[in-house]
Amino acid sequence: MQTLEFRAMNTLIFMAAEGDDQAISGLQAARAFIEVSESRFSRFLPTSELSELNRSAGKWHKVSEDLMELLTLSLKYFDETGGLFNPSILPDLKRAGYDKSMEKIRAEGADPVFGKYHSTSLALTDIDFDQTAIRVRLPSSMEIDLGGIAKGWIVEKASNLLRTYASACAVSAGGDINLVGIPSSGSRWEVELEDPRNPDRSAALLYVGQCAVVTSSITKRTWIQNGQVRHHLIDPRTGEPAKTDWLSVTVITPKITEAEAYAKALLIGGELEAYKMASKFPELAYITIDRDGCLSGSQYGKEYLNDYDHVFNQ
Amino acid sequence: MKLFKIGLRIWIMLTSVLSFLAGWIMLAHAPKPVQNSSPSSSNIAPLPTLPPLSGLNSGNNQNSWNLFQNSPLSVQPQVQQPVQPSIQTFNNSAPMPRMHTGGS
Secondary structure, X not given: OEEEEEEEOOEEEEEEEOOOHHHHHHHHHHHHHXXXXXXXXXXXXXXXXXXXXXXXXOOEEEOOHHHHHHHHHHHHHHHHOOOOOOHHHHHHHHHOOOOOOHHHHHHHOOOOOOOOOOOOOOOHHHOEEEOXXXXXXXXXXXXXXXXXXXXXXXXXXXXXXXXXXOOOEEEEEOOEEEXXXXXXXXXXXXXXXXXXXXXXXXXXXXXXXXXEEEEEEOOOOEEXXXXXXXXXXXXXXXXXXXXXXXXXXXXXXXXXXXXXXXXHHHHHHHHHHHHHHHXXXXXXXXXXXXXXXXXXXXXXXXXXXXXXXXXXXX | OHHHHHHHHHHHHHHHHHHHHHHHHHHHHOOOOOOOOOHHHOOOOOXXXXXXXXXXXXXXXXXXXXXXXXXXXXXXXXXXXXXXXXXXXXXXXXXXXXXEEOOO
């Protein structure tokens, strides 16, 4: 078994692969893929494909097949979550202080804002798609942040690449995990669910098979603006950092981009929207943790929890 | 029979009116609740704060569940430490590592 740890996409990447020398080659190939992909889809790099797309708003713009795939997926999840997953919140996110990388915000502080917030996010359905010519046209005032969904997409592709070198592998980008194959030492993967109030503490242990596990949290990417703690999850309905019922939501699904979108939408939407989504997608597996450390979620989510009596009585 | 019906109606009407009047008089003479101007002037001891329940709770949604865990809340901006890329090799019998998820 081989592991590789490094920083990319503003987070810690951890990869594990079963095997010997071939697995090492796989880890190196997957790392290279992640670094190249980051340079394509980061909003912080002016030369990235995404930055070029944002600058082209109002005009038709030729995009790569990968970016077209990401935009098409975004539109799909925008529809499925009733607009709660909306990558067009970038102007609001910048206004909330996240206009530079998290490292820079923490070093230099966030710029203050004055006046009342108002949402500037637009419906993703306003984007014109030309699938034949592989080009898109953003509305003139739209800016996109593919953040989480691009991270999920990169993790998925990297783990699929790594799998060609190893019998089983895992790729985690800051805890957004894609698990491919089953470890030969057991019949399942073990995933510790972090307590959002204390990252050194485990809130629960999940036992899962080949799948994706994604957690969206309001306690990780945080900063101070106007004397207030802000976070990166913008509610498209208000244009402000979401006032959430929970501190974190973990979603377990076969596809990591889906898990990314639903974790974010559930955290922003809260109990009411979770109830609606669970009615629409009864198989949706999610686990939430609130400010009191209370774990809740869907019935399918509970089934992944291992020995919760032990976990919660410690 | 007709006479009986008329008598019954009169009896029901009279008992209703009398019951209403009796209730009115009782309430009018009942002691008034104590009005406190501030919590500090109250003679009543403050209620203790109950800890969250531990165990399984059912929500409104039959497909949902709740579990509670006690721990103080402390949400602070977190600082990330630099990491140098490094491949670690384990022997073949080593189990795959336990993964961690918590958001990024």
